[in-house]
Amino acid sequence: MQNKATLTRRDVLKRTATALATAPYVIPATALGAEGKPAASERITMALIGCGGRGTSVMEGLVANGAQVVASCDVYRERREAVARKYQGKPYADFRELLARDGIDAVLNATPEHWHAVVSIEACRQGKDVYCEKPLAFTIEEAQAVVAAARRYDRVFQTGTQQRSDGSFRFACELVHNGYIGEVKSVHTTPGGTSRHCSLPAQPVPPGLDWDMWLGPAPWAPYHHDRCVDLWHWWNWRDYSGGLMTDRGAHDFDIVQWGLNADGSGPVEITPPEGGGKNDLIYKYANGALLYSGQGGWGSNGKPGAWVGFKGTKGEVEVWRGGIKTDPANLAEVKIGPDEIHLYESHNHQGNFLECVRSRKRAAADVAIGASSVTVCHLGNIAYWLGRPLKWDPVKQEFPGDEEANRLRRRSMREPWRLC
Amino acid sequence: MFTRMNGIVCLTMALLLGCVASIATADEALDKAFEALKTYKWGQDRATLGAIDAAVVASHKDDAAKKDLEAKLVAVLKSDAPQAAKDFVCRKLSLIGSAASVPALAALLPDEKLSHMGRYALERMPCDEAVAAMRDGMGKVKGLVKVGVINSLGVRRDAASTAALVGLLEDSDPQIAGAAAAALGAIGSPDAAKALGAYQAKAPKELKLAAADAYLACAERLLADGKANEAKMIYMTLAKPDQPKHVRLAATRGLLAAAGQK
Incomplete structure (x- = not known):
């Protein structure tokens, strides 16, 4: 038997070849197909975990791109059964049971924010690829744990920040990367504010809802319709969401990070509005660029939703869903040359995920990108909650010398839930 | 006669009173x-x-x-x-x-x-x-509450809990045994690695994957701590054919990383 002292890189490469011979990179889809659908060998079998409006909508996009739904899971019996009926799959009340079964290549994790990391990590551990709705994770440490799990098992992981697959956003970021607006001095966006504490009285738990499972890793609280039904309710509450800062911010800051070439990194200072007022929260990046984050929410400043504006020493570029505006105006007609910087090109977020499941390449909004973008959201929230300026070390992932802020990088999970 | 000095004194007094009132109000609230x-x-x-x-x-x-x-x-x-x-x-x-x-x-x-x-x-x-x-x-x-406490000790990577956690790998409650394995993986010390190594063969079927995952996590910690040889031994164990494909691949990638570490 070979011992530890004699194991060489060449030996390891031989082992790799052997392992790969028994585990092809192209994972075959397992279910038979209907007429007009991609061939069975091309189809990806998927499960939907979290069968609310967003989950069912994104799953339609995945199905349109060749996925086949074979299972569904939700804490609401009616919802999981409706999806199972629609796609002739099997409904599950517990995602762990679903993930442990064979015959599923990938999952769509469309649970509420407080569940994202637990479900995504368990999916990776079970060898499934993951499309996870944004924001990637509920805390900074949970985001890092999701990255670790995805990397440990080499899973294809798409974060649901679909603007990474929108040509307008990519072009705007390419203009910035290639210096068309000069040195970036400031970036502007308006995701909205943070979440609030919830104090709602108890109501009877409706039939068909597993309330304990809905709460999952969050602190126990009595059921109330307005606590949990649909994202319009739960994203208000701090135990389940970071509010608009994480919901909208996950999109807006994702583009800011892309444009500033800050994927995998982030800002170094965060300053909340003085006195808890309604002015912008301001981030500062290491290169001096300032990011102004408005509290009004999408559309509040007269700009379209999901709007990001980059201001540089030579010009400006504003981009939103479906549009782009530049100053000077002719920047919008620029053709990025072959020798210039071209960013990851994807035209269809769900399609890109399925292509990557087949090719084993990294997805457009890979897990590490999702992690650094959601960290920007969390940094802003922590500054809002503490009401004072903070310094952040994006390499060490800590607030230097700030014990209170560092405590807020994580939350304790209710038993039995954990990140591994 | 109201002098400039009187004005300053009055203003100072007013500000002080305002501050005191404000503090009193805050205390009352x-x-x-x-x-x-x-x-x-x-x-x-x-x-x-x-x-x-x-x-x-x-x-x-x-x-x-x-x-x-x-x-x-x-x-x-x-x-x-x-x-x-x-x-x-x-x-x-x-x-x-x-x-x-x-x-x-x-x-x-x-x-x-x-x-x-x-x-x-x-x-x-x-x-x-x-x-x-x-x-x-x-x-x-006991029970779920114990699972929670074990999970928290794992989060805190409490090496002083290692002996107790090793004992809990034998617990008849699979939730407790699984939590103990995960916590040991997070602790990621040579002692934790030894216990998890022994546990791979003993773990009940429903905990095999959790045991392997904890062992992989442990290897990553050891590798991060510069203990490449200890990590290699773990990866070699998990690269064997009795493990699921994705675990074998994870172990093989780990071996590559460990071999690359000087």
Whole structure:
């Protein structure tokens, strides 16, 4: 038997070849197909975990791109059964049971924010690829744990920040990367504010809802319709969401990070509005660029939703869903040359995920990108909650010398839930 | 005659009085909030506790204020206040709690309704006393509550819990054994690796994957700590054909990483 002292890189490469011979990179889809659908060998079998409006909508996009739904899971019996009926799959009340079964290549994790990391990590551990709705994770440490799990098992992981697959956003970021607006001095966006504490009285738990499972890793609280039904309710509450800062911010800051070439990194200072007022929260990046984050929410400043504006020493570029505006105006007609910087090109977020499941390449909004973008959201929230300026070390992932802020990088999970 | 000096004195007096009044008002609001907290239940106006929220945030770099607040919060924890009130207290202590809060928080660990909130504070508190309280508490609690305490010790990577966690790998409750394996993986020491290595063959079928995952996590920790040879041994074990494909591939990638580490 070979011992530890004699194991060489060449030996390891031989082992790799052997392992790969028994585990092809192209994972075959397992279910038979209907007429007009991609061939069975091309189809990806998927499960939907979290069968609310967003989950069912994104799953339609995945199905349109060749996925086949074979299972569904939700804490609401009616919802999981409706999806199972629609796609002739099997409904599950517990995602762990679903993930442990064979015959599923990938999952769509469309649970509420407080569940994202637990479900995504368990999916990776079970060898499934993951499309996870944004924001990637509920805390900074949970985001890092999701990255670790995805990397440990080499899973294809798409974060649901679909603007990474929108040509307008990519072009705007390419203009910035290639210096068309000069040195970036400031970036502007308006995701909205943070979440609030919830104090709602108890109501009877409706039939068909597993309330304990809905709460999952969050602190126990009595059921109330307005606590949990649909994202319009739960994203208000701090135990389940970071509010608009994480919901909208996950999109807006994702583009800011892309444009500033800050994927995998982030800002170094965060300053909340003085006195808890309604002015912008301001981030500062290491290169001096300032990011102004408005509290009004999408559309509040007269700009379209999901709007990001980059201001540089030579010009400006504003981009939103479906549009782009530049100053000077002719920047919008620029053709990025072959020798210039071209960013990851994807035209269809769900399609890109399925292509990557087949090719084993990294997805457009890979897990590490999702992690650094959601960290920007969390940094802003922590500054809002503490009401004072903070310094952040994006390499060490800590607030230097700030014990209170560092405590807020994580939350304790209710038993039995954990990140591994 | 009203001189310039008189004006300055008057203005100073007015400002001082204003400050005193403002402090008095803040103190009154805080007292009122603590009074409301004694009987606070879900469904009551959360704004009645707002003065405590504000005081906790404002106590940054004011140790005396922090200690005073902590003492008042702990008093509520020791009282017969409703669950929602104690839930609130634990959230505040998770931000400013010190060793002084630990006994009152540790007392919550066996309580099925409040155990998590006790950990909610203890897990975030950087002092050694917080981890020691959870370590001590682990042996005194059962069932799901025990799973939670084990999970928190894993989060804190408490090496001093290793021996106790190794013992729990044999627990008949698979949730407890699985939690112990995960915690050992997070601790990631050579002792944890040894225990997890022995556990791979013994783990019941439903925990095989959890055992492998914990062992992989342990290898990553060892590798990060520069213990490449120890990590290699783990990866070699997990690259064998008795493991699922994705675990074998993870182990093979780990071997590559370990081989590349000098």
